[in-house]
Amino acid sequence: MIENKNIRTLAVLILALVLVVSACGKEKNMADDSDLLIVTSFYPLYVFTSNIADGIPGVKVVNMTEPQTGCLHDYQLVPGDLKTLSKADIFVYNGADMESFLDEVINQLPELKLVEASKDIPLLTDEDGEKNPHVWVSITGAISEVRNIMEGLSEADPANSEKYRKNGEAYIQKLTALKDKMHNELDSITNRDIVTFHEAFPYFAQEFDLNIVSVIEREPGTEPSAGELAKLIETIKKTGVKVLFAEPQYSPKAAESIANQTGAKVYYLDPVVTGPKDAEKDSYERIMEENLNVLKEALR
Ligand SMILES: [Zn+2]
Missing domain, CATH: 3.40.50.1980 (Nitrogenase molybdenum iron protein domain)
Structure with missing residues (x-):
């Protein structure tokens, strides 16, 4: 009786081992061959x-x-x-x-x-x-x-x-x-001064002839110091910038605090750096279309 049970346990173990080995082999083959x-x-x-x-x-x-x-x-x-x-x-x-x-x-x-x-x-x-x-x-x-x-x-x-x-x-x-x-939809806007988050948008601004007056955070995650905030607020008041573009990937805290003190409004531009796990093939186009809508509303 005891012997039988041991044999059965052994058989189960061997089967498990075979399954593991063949699963590993399959994964390797798929990747390598x-x-x-x-x-x-x-x-x-x-x-x-x-x-x-x-x-x-x-x-x-x-x-x-x-x-x-x-x-x-x-x-x-x-x-x-x-x-x-x-x-x-x-x-x-x-x-x-x-x-x-x-x-x-x-x-x-x-x-x-x-x-x-x-x-x-x-x-x-x-x-x-x-x-x-x-x-x-x-x-x-x-x-x-x-x-x-x-x-x-x-x-x-x-x-x-x-x-x-x-x-x-x-x-x-x-x-x-x-x-x-x-280009068709943005070339006619007259208000081109913007403030953005981290350094993601210079190429975009160059393409659509937008003027980045200031950047709120140089690197994501580094909050501006009190001194930097004060300087930004001064720049925004002096230049009369009406829109701040935050990014959905980062905390809007600094942008909101600047907006509160200047009367500028916070909008979101997406630099296409995040998305769902199984990204749809047209993810880039969709996000840019959304950016276009935001820009049209913010800069009209
Ligand atoms: Zn970046």
Whole structure:
């Protein structure tokens, strides 16, 4: 009786072990043999790359960070990220110093193929000469990044090159139509002075000829000091700016306190850095359409 029970326990254990081993084997095979795994660093690149690789058999796109992570300024890799990257064939990243952890990735995974979305795109710099990485926030910048990703994937995975190009060109057409629409609706506004949150909007402002009078927080999460707040309030009163653009990803506390003291109104512009886990293919266009509506209401 006791012996029987032991045998049964042993059989269950062996079965469990077989299941575990075969499950591991399957996962490995899927990543290594049948699938080409493309990993993107954060949300906007995930949306772009998903469009470019859409419907290509055996090609899978995974985002390394959680979709609510936002910009990767000062982001530190966690062990799970390296695990994700270790299964990847291609890593699509923004560049322009957005991913300060890139050297670590290159050191740990020298075989990983890299695609830099901001490659050769003229970058804006701040007064300290630091590169502004938020290229995708203008539609022209987004189109250039899509083109770079499309070319990079074609080179890294030549077998699917034609498919990447076909998808990429179709996506670029949609983005171009959106850019034209936004120009049509924004070119006639007369009030162009705005105050924004963190340094996400200079490319967008350049594209639509908006004048960023001041930036409320230099880096997300760093609240302005009392002195900085006082200076901002003075600037806003002097320039007569009527609208402050906060971002849905960050606390609006500073913007609201400035608004209270100046009579300016707070609106929300979205720099397309977060979204739902299974991002819809048209997430970028939808968020920009929403930004267009906000701008029209705020600046009319
Ligand atoms: Zn940012």
